[in-house]
Amino acid sequence: MVLNGSIQSCLDEGYPVFEDSRTIKELLAFMHAEELSCVPVCHKGRFSGIVHMAELEKAAEGSAKKLSELSFPVTPSTTADEHELVLFSRMALFPEIIIPVIERESGDYIGVVHKERLFMRAVEVFHLSGDAMTLELEVPAFGLNVSEVIAVLEKNDATVLSFGSYHPSPEGESRVLSMRLQVHDAYHLVKTLEQYGYMIRYAAPLSGGDDEDLRQKALEFIRVMDL
Numbered sequence: 001m002v003l004n005g006s007i008q009s010c011l012d013e014g015y016p017v018f019e020d021s022r023t024i025k026e027l028l029a030f031m032h033a034e035e036l037s038c039v040p041v042c043h044k045g046r047f048s049g050i051v052h053m054a055e056l057e058k059a060a061e062g063s064a065k066k067l068s069e070l071s072f073p074v075t076p077s078t079t080a081d082e083h084e085l086v087l088f089s090r091m092a093l094f095p096e097i098i099i100p101v102i103e104r105e106s107g108d109y110i111g112v113v114h115k116e117r118l119f120m121r122a123v124e125v126f127h128l129s130g131d132a133m134t135l136e137l138e139v140p141a142f143g144l145n146v147s148e149v150i151a152v153l154e155k156n157d158a159t160v161l162s163f164g165s166y167h168p169s170p171e172g173e174s175r176v177l178s179m180r181l182q183v184h185d186a187y188h189l190v191k192t193l194e195q196y197g198y199m200i201r202y203a204a205p206l207s208g209g210d211d212e213d214l215r216q217k218a219l220e221f222i223r224v225m226d227l
Contacts, residue, residue, distance in 0.1 A: 005083050005084055005085065006080065006081050006082065006083055006084070007078055007079065007080050007081070007082050007083075007084060007087065007101055007113050008080040008081065009084075010084070010113050010114075010117045010118070010121060011080060011101055011110070011111045011112075011113055012098075012111050012112050012113065012114060012117075013110065013111035014111075015040075015098065015111060015112045016030070016034065016036065016039055017039065017040045017041070017042060017109060018030075018039055018040075018041050018042070018051075018067060019041070019042055019043070019044075019067075020041050020042065020043050020048055020066065020067040020068040020070075021066065021067070021068060022066065022067055023065055023066055023067070024056055024059050024060050024064060024065060024066065024067060024070070025060060027039065027041075027051070027056060027067060028053075028056045028057065028060055031053055031056065032053075036053070037052065037053055037096075037097070038050050038051065038052045038053070038096050038097070038098065039051055040098075040100050040109060040112065041067055041072065042109045043068070045108050045109060046102075046106075046107050046108055046109060047075075047077060047100050047102050047107065047108075047109040048072050049072025049073060049074075049075045050072075050075050050096055050098075050100065051067070051070070051072070052096075055070075075100065076090065076093045076094060077099070077100040077101065077102050078090075078099055078100070078101055078102075078113065079101065079102060079103070079104040080101055080103070080104075080110060081104065084118055084121050084122075085122070085125070087099070087118065088118070088122070091115075091118075094115065096115075097114065097115050097116070098112040098113070098114055098115070099112060099113050099114075099115065099118075100112055101113055125162070126161075126162040126164075126180060127161040127162050127180045128180065131205075132161055132180045132181060132182055133158075133180070133181045133182070133183050133186045133189075133203070133204070133205065134178070134179070134180060134181075134202065134203070134204055135178075135179045135180075135181055135189075135190075135200070135202070135203050136176050136177065136178045136179070136200070136201040136202040136203070137149065137176065137177045137179075137193070137198050137199065137200060137201065138168065138174050138175075138176050138199040138200075138201050139174065139175060139176075139177060139198070139199075140173075140174055140175075141167065141172055141173055141174050141175045146163070146165075146177065149177060149198075152193070152196060152198075153179075153181065153189070156188075156189050156192050156193075157183065157184050157185075157189075158181045158182065158183045158189055159181065159182040159183075160179055160180075160181060161179075161180040161181060161182055162179065162180045163177060163178065163179040163180070164177075164178050164179075165177050165178065166178070168201075176201060186203065186205065186206050187206045190203045190206065
């Protein structure tokens with residue numbers, strides 16, 4: 001079964017691919033015409049490697065005629081059933097803008113996935129776009145359950161859309177909870193969290209916060225004057 005979060009859901013089967021029986025000049029002319037920087041090459045349907053424009057231009061000056069005469073460095077690939085977010089742990093292994101996708105059992109080439117599409121998928125999954133609020137709290141590294149923090153947020157009418165955590169220093173004495181929230185009154189939420197004793201490292205946007213603060217100060221001033 002192919003899940004929506006797998007590479008299959010964002011597979012591009014129409015991206016150009018060349019068999020190594022084709023000539024170097026053929027591929028070079030095609031890449032120039034289509035303005036492509038790199039293209040997958042296969043041998044009888046099985047993925048061989050990715051060839052780059054600069055490499056082809058250099059090869060065209062030599063004695064080699066066909067792509068099969070070129071040596072391709074080992075290029076990492078992914079499979080159609082791998083989850084998009086799991087692939088992120090290996091993203092540094094893929095220097096190109098495309099990632100080749102092969103069948104797990106046969107090794108046959110089936111298409112590519114674009115890095116840009118993966119990044120946009122992460123933006124979608126973790127709600128990194130739109131008008132959600134970004135909140136970072138610094139909490140003890142141990143002794144505090146994330147569920148406690150979420151309970152406080154939900155008690156104050158905030159919905160946690162996504163969250164992650166990281167250690168702000170190598171010592172690891174504390175950790176930062178980084179969250180995307182859906183809130184009705186971000187300014188009020190921040191003030192409430194401060195009253196609970198949470199250390200807030202970052203909170204935005206706080207639309208209307210400055211105006212509300214001024215309004216509260218004005219009301220306090222009026223009360224003092226009435227006395």
